[in-house]
Amino acid sequence: MKIKSVEAFQLPMGAGEATSPRCAFVRIETEDGRFGLGEASPMQGGVASLGIIARDMAPYLVGKDVLDHTILLDTLFHKCVKLGPEGATTAALAALDIALWDLKGKLLGQPVHKLLGGAWTTSLPCYTSIGNNSGRTVDEVLRVVERRVAKEKPAAVKIRWDGDRTKQDVDLAGDIAKAKAVRKLLGDDFVIGFDANNGYSIGGAIRVGRALEDLGYMWFEEPVQHYNVRAMGEVAQRLDITVSAGEQTYTLQGLRELIDAGVRMVQPDIVKMGGITGLMKCSALAHAHGVELVPHQTQPTVGHLANIHVLSTIMHLAKPVELADNWERGSPVFVNPSEPNNGRFELPTAPGLGVQFDAVELEKRKIVIKF
Incomplete structure (x- = not known):
């Protein structure tokens, strides 16, 4: 089956179209009118990745066979490698890869997880990921944690800092105080993670990490700058x-x-790390090295569905699936797939990813990237 067209577009996500953040999507359509949807990293609205798709990748794909999936994307990777093998180019390839898997599933009449070898589970527990805590008081942190847990009924909670990455060790004592308060609120047995969002020096990370150990926190995410691999390994x-670490890899x-540096839980993101194919390779790499794979995933629609299809295929799934802030923003375009049901995500059984959306609303809102 030949590819007829490749369309790169942004979508304002959420009800307030003018002020909503924009997410980045791609649609690949075949000669018979069937199509697949993919999603790229939304950083800066994903405009860099979408531009690469529209200018450098789409013309090459038109007329090619959908089932030559791996050859097509490996060719595009090397065609665009001088743009930089990390960042916008890789996110562009992730979007195309997800769209091709979605399309392939529709062509073959199978959900993506079946094409990947089958699902160990069709119901995946979620963890609630709560951001922007660097600017909150202890009481404010507790209120938002309590509200999200009551609403989403997660299997675990991660509190994120989202502070100013140009500064380090801004309020170590205050950060520890918030971690203590959340532990007291949720109880001794509740699974909790702490995401520093690259906020500490090595020394600061060690101090906070020791406190988290005493409090029984389960994991400590990106304590130092992600690009300083040696420092991340030393802390680990x-x-x-x-x-x-790994969401920005x-x-x-x-x-x-x-x-190799010593990190024992890796968190690549499907909309950055080569899509479904890339995340499956990450799963194999993690398994070979005996480390946990717990993907980062904050996009509530196409990226989310692609992520849970992959995670369903992993035999020893170490942690719940991330449910980030503002997951409701998939509405009104998408029949929101990231809404948890009693703390769990149910795996779609429809062909492809199982994406459901309002086609009229999508057409009205989308912003097509052209060259």
């Missing part, structure tokens, strides 16, 4: 708590470097 090796080689 000096602490007993599991240190995680775009290649398999980069992920291997984190593992």
